[in-house]
Amino acid sequence: MFIDIQRAIERAKSGKLIGVVEKKSKMDSLSLVIPAETVNYDILSNMMRNGDRIYVSLLPETIGRLKIPFIPSANGLSDISFGVDIKGSKGSSPEDLLKTVKALSNPETLPEDLVVPGHVIPVRVSQAGVLEKPGIAEASLDIARMAGLSPVGLFTKIESRVTLSSLMEFLKDLDIPVISISDLVRYRLAHERLIERVVEATLPTKFYGVFRAIGYRTRYGNEYVALVKGDVRGKEKVLTRIHSECLTGDVFHSLRCDCGDQLEHALKKIEGEKRGILLYMLGHEGRGIGIINKLMAYRLQEKGKDTVDANLELGFPPDLRSYGVAAQILMDLGVKSIRLMTNNPWKIEELERYGISVVRYPLEVQPCPENVKYLRIKKEKLGHMFSTNFEFHHPGENL
Helix, strand or coil: EEHHHHHHHHHHHHCCCEEEEEEEECCEEEEEEEHHHHHHHHHHHHHHHHEEEEEEEECCCHHHHHCCCCCECCCCEEEEEEEEEEECCCCCCCCHHHHHHHHCCCCCCCCHHHHEEEEHHHHHHCHHHHHHCCHHHHHHHHHHHHCCCCCCEEEEEEECCHHHHHHHHHHHHHCCCCCCEEHHHHHHHHHHCCEEEEEEEECCCCCCCCCEEEEECCCCCCEEEEECCCCCCCCCEEEEEEEEHCCCCCCCCCCCHHHHHHHHHHHHHHHHHCCCEEECCCCCHHHHCCCHHHHHHHHHHHCCCCCHHHHHHHHCCCCCCCHHHHHHHHHHHCCCCEEEECCCHHHHHHHHHHCCCCECCCCCCCCCCCCCCHHHHHHHHCCCCCCCCCCCCCCCCCC
16 A cells, blocks of 8 residues: 655654655665654554664764763664663663653753664655665664654564565555655655755866766765766666775776776777766765775774674674765756666666666676786675686785
8 A cells, every 4th residue: 555755754744653664776665654752652562572772873973972872783774772771771661662762763862862773663765765775774864854743753664574565565554654755765866956066177187088066965065076078867777887986996007996997998998989977976985984984994904804794893883874965966966766786786776776777787807916806806795796706816905
């Protein structure tokens, strides 16, 4: 029983549960969602009876104000905290959890009012919500915010041992309607604008011809640059590279990664076709952890860690990047169908969730002894699509 987003918002505002479907890696999951401000004992008992743990979605400033320690989530889409309880809580009963939920949504709650660990799980959510990360935590907070309530969402994940259709029938019996995160994304894209086109200038390059350099800024201050060659508006299967900032690889030609070679290869391909887009994602350094943390990860790699384990040891998920902003920039450029130069299946999947039609254009470059382990780990642990298994070894490959 799917309903439209506006009806879902009205339902949430009146204090009723919504089912939310999340599609990831060709699988569906279902969660129960309600704004924290409207939850009561009966609703919370229902969520505890039919779901697993109780999660509360909070903005970064709320997490910071309450000084809640957090740990990276397994999938890297949200920062999940250690559980918390309101001080004086006696356990995990609906009464106790309700007190904690209400405390987390109360702006007057102080850090000393909470104890760690506890039974309610705070999740740190981006200001941009599903327009940056299309996940259940972001959806729950967006629904609360769109309903005009405190930006604190509440959700629980329904056990997925049965089929989605069975879960849908189960919710129908409970008179709980369902929306999809994809529908919520499309609704927000149609009614909101996350990006602003700030400036456009001509950029002649030494090796790759002339581009239009278009500068974008989000409402949260992040900046991005699109290099555009030729007429792309309304065209199908535009050759496109969405390139994560990599100071070490792009500027200093580091041999630890393949980023610089991929950037040069993509620019050559676009110049060769005389039409295409290179979207340079500032802020994606080190798969989102920043240049200083990336150098710290390098130091751990020199001691034997691989690129994924180094991020985890520093307290980060393997990959913090998201592509909602990239999708909006492509739409602003008048492009909804691309040939994407990438080896990253998650990038393709997320862009498709934002309504971009994607055909993969492989972007493999020649490995070297210094980056062979890095490329192998990207294939084995991050699922990147490479045609080689990178079987050869070298004393320096831990780098």
